[in-house]
Amino acid sequence: MNAPTYNFAYLDEQTKRMIRRAILKAIAIPGYQVPFASREMPMPYGWGTGGVQVTAAILGPKDVLKVIDQGSDDTTNAISIRKFFAKTAGVETTTSTDAATVIQTRHRIPEAPLRAGQVLVYQVPIPEPLRFLEPRETETRRMHALAEYGLMHVKLYEDIARFGHIATSYAYPVKVNARYVMDPSPTPKFDNPKMDNCPALQLFGAGREKRIYAIPPYTSVVSLDFEDHPFTRYKFDAPCALCGAEDSYLDEIVTDNKGSRMFVCSDTDYCEGRQAAGHRGTESVAPHKEAAHG
Amino acid sequence: MAPMTIELQPGFADKVLSAQSTFRTVMEAMARPGQVMVVGDEVGGPSSMMPGVAAIALTLLDQETPLWLDEAFLRAPDVGAWLKFHTGAPIVGRSDAASFALIAEPATLPDLASFALGTPEYPDRSTTLILQVPSLTAGQTFHLRGPGIDGMTALTASLAPADLFARLSINEALFPRGLDVILVDGRSLVAIPRTTRLASSGV
Numbered sequence A: 001m002n003a004p005t006y007n008f009a010y011l012d013e014q015t016k017r018m019i020r021r022a023i024l025k026a027i028a029i030p031g032y033q034v035p036f037a038s039r040e041m042p043m044p045y046g047w048g049t050g051g052v053q054v055t056a057a058i059l060g061p062k063d064v065l066k067v068i069d070q071g072s073d074d075t076t077n078a079i080s081i082r083k084f085f086a087k088t089a090g091v092e093t094t095t096s097t098d099a100a101t102v103i104q105t106r107h108r109i110p111e112a113p114l115r116a117g118q119v120l121v122y123q124v125p126i127p128e129p130l131r132f133l134e135p136r137e138t139e140t141r142r143m144h145a146l147a148e149y150g151l152m153h154v155k156l157y158e159d160i161a162r163f164g165h166i167a168t169s170y171a172y173p174v175k176v177n178a179r180y181v182m183d184p185s186p187t188p189k190f191d192n193p194k195m196d197n198c199p200a201l202q203l204f205g206a207g208r209e210k211r212i213y214a215i216p217p218y219t220s221v222v223s224l225d226f227e228d229h230p231f232t233r234y235k236f237d238a239p240c241a242l243c244g245a246e247d248s249y250l251d252e253i254v255t256d257n258k259g260s261r262m263f264v265c266s267d268t269d270y271c272e273g274r275q276a277a278g279h280r281g282t283e284s285v286a287p288h289k290e291a292a293h294g
Numbered sequence B: 001m002a003p004m005t006i007e008l009q010p011g012f013a014d015k016v017l018s019a020q021s022t023f024r025t026v027m028e029a030m031a032r033p034g035q036v037m038v039v040g041d042e043v044g045g046p047s048s049m050m051p052g053v054a055a056i057a058l059t060l061l062d063q064e065t066p067l068w069l070d071e072a073f074l075r076a077p078d079v080g081a082w083l084k085f086h087t088g089a090p091i092v093g094r095s096d097a098a099s100f101a102l103i104a105e106p107a108t109l110p111d112l113a114s115f116a117l118g119t120p121e122y123p124d125r126s127t128t129l130i131l132q133v134p135s136l137t138a139g140q141t142f143h144l145r146g147p148g149i150d151g152m153t154a155l156t157a158s159l160a161p162a163d164l165f166a167r168l169s170i171n172e173a174l175f176p177r178g179l180d181v182i183l184v185d186g187r188s189l190v191a192i193p194r195t196t197r198l199a200s201s202g203v
């Protein structure tokens, strides 16, 4: 018999306390990046160690955990993280957005509306929205301190000058509670409106960059834009080929070795739920489970 | 070394799981200002310390969190020793050096500006105040708004100091610097983060 040699949810208690204190400050200062002493996790940084540490610090035995990667519950990354917490914390896991109390995500927000009491944990690679404008941390800290966000608007406006519209379609910057400009992680800008006035708590963890930030429930989140070029969500030309949804974010997938393609929901739980409820698209018989993402 | 003359109360029965569930209660409270949350786990503590305060201390304090105590807690014979034994938090004399402040008698709360308010670059480097208040169920009704609140919420409480919300108006002028407060009555707690504002009455 081998007793587990790790603590509940893997992290030691002192690390959890440090992360928990950072989470409370992050909630109290919406959109502000709280530094924390990120720990090594038994997985590479690209696998969302920041999100994993946040999840490990909040998770308890009564939680039901869902993990999604680009909307899918079935990628290697999502399955590994789910198994990691099933093993180290003994939590129940699910693919259902509705049944989950904690949802860890990489690059998507579920299509089904979130509710009060749920926590959405984002894996964040680059938390600083000003980093590509200013490499020095002391400078970006100063810019946030003074709410000096003019350069960010200049960058977006350069898009308009060059392309006739704002070309940024992922990690589209938002302003939280009318104060901090925040990177929503590389989610498609399609998801940005879901962050606004959301009943669930949203927590963001960046492992390599050692930052935690948060959006409390019912908090204003506005995508940066201009009066003459307002933010647009992005509209797909056709509904999901499997469930016929016209309101969800679609991925293009290859359906055979001749290069045939179709567009289907990126959120697999949402798509399967709609199909189970009888909704049909033009290609509903196609083997959805074999959809290759990214 | 002199023998211990005070028998210390225990802390949590299960350190790991009780800290987790208490943290979730505090996190929910901070995410939903003005809403009363209840600490469910069994917790021991000094007689002058409410169970909610003891649970928060056991959950969030350690060697890395300088701690400030008000006169009443400092005078209580077992509080300092209990906190030292269970959390290891260093007790400091300067309130502006404290990560947390535990206040047994908030009627005598010092000037809020004497606590750490954070810096413009690091507003998180501020003191979290934990206040034992007379009641979180009966008393005056306060209407609150801000992040975490769906429109407006009503908190009925008997607060000490009575002008707490007036004094917390410094948060509006200082933001993003400021103070986050947790009010405790027995096992019940309510968080008032620095973003919470008093809505004009009669709305």
Ligand SMILES: [Zn+2]
Pocket (backbone or CB within 6 Å): A240, A241, A242, A243, A244, A245, A248, A264, A265, A270, A271, A272, A274
């Ligand atoms: Zn679909």
